[in-house]
Each structure stands twice: as structure tokens, then as C-alpha cells.
Amino acid sequence: MSLFDPPAPLAERLRPQTLGEVVGQRHLLGPGKPLTRALASGRLGSFILWGPPGVGKTTLARLMAREVGAHFIGLSAVSAGVKDVRDATAEAERLRGRGQKTILFLDEIHRFNKAQQDALLPHVESGLLTLVGATTENPSFEVNPALRSRARTLVLEALTPEDVRALLDRALSDPRGLPNVTAQPEALDLLARLADGDARRALSTLEVASSLAEPITPQAITEAFGRHLPQMDKGGEDFYNLISALHKSVRGSQPDAALYWLARMVEGGADTLYVARRIVRMAAEDIGLADPQALRLAVAARDTAEFLGSPEGDLALAQAVVYLSLAPKSNSVYIAWKAALTAVREGESLPVPLHLRNAPTALMRSQGYGQGYAYYFDDPEGSFRQRYLPEGTELSLYRPGDEGWEGRIQERWRKLQAAHHAERQSK
Template identity: 55%
Template sequence: MSDLFKVEPAAPLAEALRPRTLDEVIGQPHLLGPGKPLRLAFESGKPHSMILWGPPGVGKTTLARLTAHAFDCEFIALSAVFSGVKDIRAAMEQAERNLAMGKRTILFVDEIHRFNKSQQDALLPYAESGLVTLIGATTENPSFEVNSALLSRSQVYVLQPLGDDDLRRLLDRARATELAHLDFDEAAVDTLIGYADGDARRFLNLLEQTGTAAGASGTTRITAEFVQNALTLNARRFDKGGDNFYDQISALHKSVRGSNPDAALYWLTRMLDGGADPRYLSRRIVRMAWEDIGLADPRAMQLANDAASTYERLGSPEGELALAQAVIYMAVAAKSNAGYKAYNQARAFVRQDKSREVPVHLRNAPTKLMKELGYGHEYRYAHDEPNAYAAGETYLPDGMPEPGWYQPVPRGLEIKIGEKLAFLRKLDEEAGKK
């Protein structure tokens, strides 16, 4: 018996506009265009297990539902945030009942990267036997977060954020139904697209918030100023522990290394805007100074450390200016990875080499016995030699050739360092001829 007094809640705009067919999906032309992988998979007539990898709001859940519809399968959805092995077993029991009635089952696991290894292992035999076709959705790199057994049995499809033109098409679709009474000027559309950050769900939620605010204020003309005043904005697409985080810090580091101050500033401010811990950024900036600038401009190390100290003292937002200026300086500074390479080569050598003895003339001799054993004998005190350099002296273990790990680059201060080392090598050669 129906409840005459029960009022069904209106579906959110994002749900109301969810595509009902593959042709209604906006975006992902590299997967859904004619002759492209997912389009061909739909046309094949046979579903297969897959992992849909991409940022939020790009259609992962929609594609999973469309797969079930296209192949006339029952659809079971689990969220890895709330589900465990017990829920997996219950889903499999339902899949067995579906099979008994002649129905195949699509098992959709949202945020599959949040399942631990044992939970992922629990899915494996059912996907392997064909009881279910597994579709996993993840915002994290599946090669790190999904176990190899599941990966080997699934096709991975990479979904991209929606472009500006995609979001404009989505706006047109919304205005044809729910928002037909509103007039958006071009600046307002650009503002909404910028806030959406390639996320269709967020874009539609922002449109819905804008429509609600317009209704409350009695306006139909939507301007950029109205949008900015009406919306409660969340942080941009940014995961402090995920791929997006590490991609952005990588872009910052490479922009500094590539001597592009504007790009370095862009990625720094993107990360700060997204909620990255400035102390973490401080540590990475210091690392960049040592790794990519080194002795070509030692002032970069000092500036990076000073910027970190300034942030500790002032906090946000004042301390962020110090980080920004350190990044600018480092981007325009002379670059050298000679010290970084030399250290890595030395470390690799020591790890695989035998334990060589310290040469007797370099050993410490604090006791009479040690002196009698020759410790420190014939050691040449560099300050007593011409140019404060003991030409021809050896400092490596006996029998170990000069490795030549540190090779100064012809940039910045390392030009002078290279010239000095060449001069000292010349003194060694002359000493060897005597």
C-alpha cells in the first residue's frame, strides 16, 4: 500500500543529469570515441573486469552503471570506505542468486584502493570464476594501491578531468532543464568552471547552489560577482597523500630545476591553495637547493633554510612569502647536480665494496703504542705545505684508484671550484714527476 503522505525528495542536479546512455556521457573521448577502447568494449557484447582510474567527478560510477545496463546485468555497488569482507560475501551470495535466475552481476567497488590486501584477496576468486564482473573505481594509482593479482585480471582505464568545453556542454544540458530561467554571463561561467576544477559533480553542485541562491534573492541574472558571493567553496582537487599531491610536488621540483620561476610559483601556490603543509614544502625546497643547485650557488641553501625558519616564526600567510621568494631565487640560480651525483656514486660504491683499511699515515695516534705502530707516521700537514696543499699525498685506502666522482659543472661558483681542482691536480702531477 503506497503512502499518500510520503514526499519523495528531489534528486540533486548531479543525479538528475546522470547519463542514461553511453552517448550522453560528456568527456573521455580517448576512451569513448569511435574505435576507442571503452566504446569497443561496450560494442563487444561481453563485459570484462576493469579498474577505472581518475580524479573525482569524471564519470567512474556512471560508466559502471552504464556497463550493467548495456549488458543487462544486475548491479551491486560497494563502497570500500564502509564495506568489509562480510559485505563482499553478502554481495557474492546475491550474485549466486542472480546467476540461478539467469542474470549476470556487475560488482562495482567504489574507492577500491581503500580495501586492504585481505579484502582485495577476497574478491579475487569470484572475479576469477566469472561469478561477478568486477569494476573498481579509484582516484589513486592502481599499480600502487591494487594488488597485482586483481590488476592482472582487469583492464585499467585512465579517466581525465573534464575540460572547459565539456563543462560548458554540461551547463547547456542543465540550462535546458533545471536552470532554464537563469541567465549566466560569460564571466560567471568562467568562474564556475574554474571553481569546478574539472569535476563534473562539483560543477553541477555549484550550479545547483547558484540556482538556490538566485531563487532566494529573486535574481535571474548570474554574474561572476554573484557566484563568488553565493558559493561556499571547497579546496581544489588535491589529495594530501595521493598521486595528485606527488604529481604537483614533482612539477614544482622540475620547474625549479628547469629554471622557470613562473611555473615554480604556480605549483607552489597551487599546493598551498590545496592545503599542503607549508612545513613539508619547506623541507622539499631545502632538498631542491642541495640536489639541483648545490655548490654552483651555496646562497640558495642558505635562502631555503632561512625561508623555512621564517615560516616557522611567522606562519601563514606571511611566512609563505618567504617560501615563494626562495623558490624564485632557486629557479633563477645556477644549477649543478654534481654534488648530488658524487654522493650517490660514492654511496653505491661503498655499499658493494669491501671494507678497506684506513691508510696508516691517516690514522689517529693518541697513544704511545699507536705511534710505535706507525699510526700517523709521515702524515703531511697541509697547512705547512705550499698553497696549503700536500701535493701528491693520498687520502683514499691503499690500492683504491681515484674515482673522480665529483665533477664540477661550468656554472656559477663551480666554475671557480673546477679551476681550483684542476690546479691541484696539476700540482699532484708535478709532485709525481719529482
């Protein structure tokens, strides 16, 4: 082998040749499991393989084709287009004439737009192509419903540290791998943890580390691995799951968890201003009037993040999520606001009572605008007696919570309600 004909990467050399060599995915490949049953029947339908990077989606597609004796055509939606689909279809037509089935493997299927996905439909429906799509994104959002309904979705799971460790042991013993390389057990344990369930990254790191030290040490693994960036698809399901976890940790008064999810988002490359806006929303929705300072601090954190940028401004976001986590909680204004919107959307658009109307001109005043309005500071009792809702409308929207500032003003709110009710009854 010459300099101009380098060996394939370790991950490619160790790609499983049989289903028995596949590590992980026992929920699909164990005895009686869905994929095992489908392959045993020989009647393989179309599938969408959904899972994180490096868990064997491409490998499974190749092995599926091999198990049922089908011709395998591999395309990547990153670079392929409708013309490539037409070429694959033409090839499948020729092979069908010889009695052979074709599996079209489309990696990153979520990268195909609607028109490109629709181009696959008639060939999948006719059975000319058995489609196996692979995606790291939630198919519910990224794959057309028509195509999704014709393909069974299989969820692949990230490999466990034990799975990755077994794969690393195989890499150091298999003749196709690194049979002349040794590694300290603690180095392999470290890599199994760092890999985040990604077999490809684990094997690539092991290959680099083998050129740095013999035997491979934890220090060599750390150097080869580089900076650990948590996986996060910035606009996909992972991103919104992290936002959800952050929000629910704040709501649950768990500052440690809130800091962890915030750090996951920041390290994953999230737009810090978007995160900051969501933190402001948390202050308004979940802390509310239990601590009126919470919203001010959240807005200040958002302004600081914009002014300083990352990483300096990230500290302000951390301060905000800790404060919001520890703050008393109230969603009473949030509930009242939703109820008010419902009342407006589902009710009649009744006129504003005359005494509440704006009366800046003589003509308006002659029409009764503002007439009879009781100014609180001149006539407190009259102010309580007058109506503030349209005639015939009765609403009870806001109810103060028990925590923080709202807990302290509950008694005042009850007295105000009682005073309004008593004065209107005596009117």
C-alpha cells in the same frame, strides 16, 4: 513533493540514462573505442575506472550494467567491508541460478586494504562477479597486483571547460534540471572554468547559484562556488606530481612556474614543512656549490616556515624557490656523492693508510698511526705528495661545474689536481 521529500540534487537528476548522454570521455566511448567495443561484444570483463572526481565513473558503471543486462550492486569502500562483499557474492550466486550476471561496482576501491581486495579475487576469477572499481588514486600504487591483473584499467579524463559548459546548458534546458532558470553566458563560462573538470561540482554550484540570482550572474557563481581549492590528494600521485613539477621548474630556472606549483601545493593543503624539506633538497642537489648561499637560504626558509606557520611562513618558501630558480646550477657534488657511494658499496673495505690514522695514544703511535703525516701548513709540498686514498685506489669523483662560484674555482681545482699529481710522480 513535501518539505520532507526534497528533490534529488541536480547532479543526480541529470545523471545520463544512456551512453549517448555521457559528456566527455570520447577516447573511451567514441566509435571503435575500447569501452564501446567491449559493450558491443556483450562480453564485459572487469574494469578499474581511474580518474578525477566528477567525471562519470559511477554513471559509466551503471550504464555498463544496463547495456549488458547485468544486475548492478553498488558498494563504497569507505563504508563497506568483507561482509558486504560476501552478501554481494551470495546475491550474485542466486541470480546466476536464474541466468543473470552481476556487476559489482566498488567506489573508492583504493580504500579497501589488501585482505579486503583479496576477498574479491576468487569471485572475479570465477566470473561470478564482474568487478568495476572506481578510484581517484593511481591503481599501480593502490590496487593489489593480483586484482589489477584481472581487471582492465580505463583512464578517465577531467572534463574540458567546453564539456562542462555543454552540461550546464543541458541543465538549464532539460526538464529534469532547471528549465525555468536563466543564466548570463559569462556566468556559465566562469563556472565552466572554475569547475576543474568536475561535473558534479559544476552542477551543484549552478543549483546553489539559481537560488541567489535570476538570471544567474558571475557574482552569484562566485558566491555559490566559494573558495577555489585546487584538487590534490595529499599523499597520492597528484601530490608527488606537484612536487616533481616544482623541483623541475626550479632546476629549469623558471621562477614563475616554480611559484605556481608551490601555490598549488600550499592551497591544496600540503604539509608546508614537507615542502620546505624538499626545497632544502633542491638547494643541495641542483644549486650546490654554484651558489653556496642557496643552501643557507633554503634552510632559513624551512626554519621560518616552522616558526611562523602558514600562511605567514609561506612567503619564506616563495622567496626560497625564486632564489633557487634564479641561482646558477650545479649538480657536481650530487654526482660526486653518488659515485662515492657506488665506489664504497661495490669496492673492498680497504684500511685507512697509517699516516692518515688518528693517533691519540702512545700505543697507537708505536704501531705507526699518524707516522709520516705531512701537515699542510708546515709542509705544503709534502702534503701534496702523500696519498689520501687507500693503496691501490684511484678515484676521480668531483668535477666542478661551469656556473657561479664553481665556475670561478675551476682553475684553482685544476692547479690543485696538477700539483697533487706532480708531487706524487716525483715521490
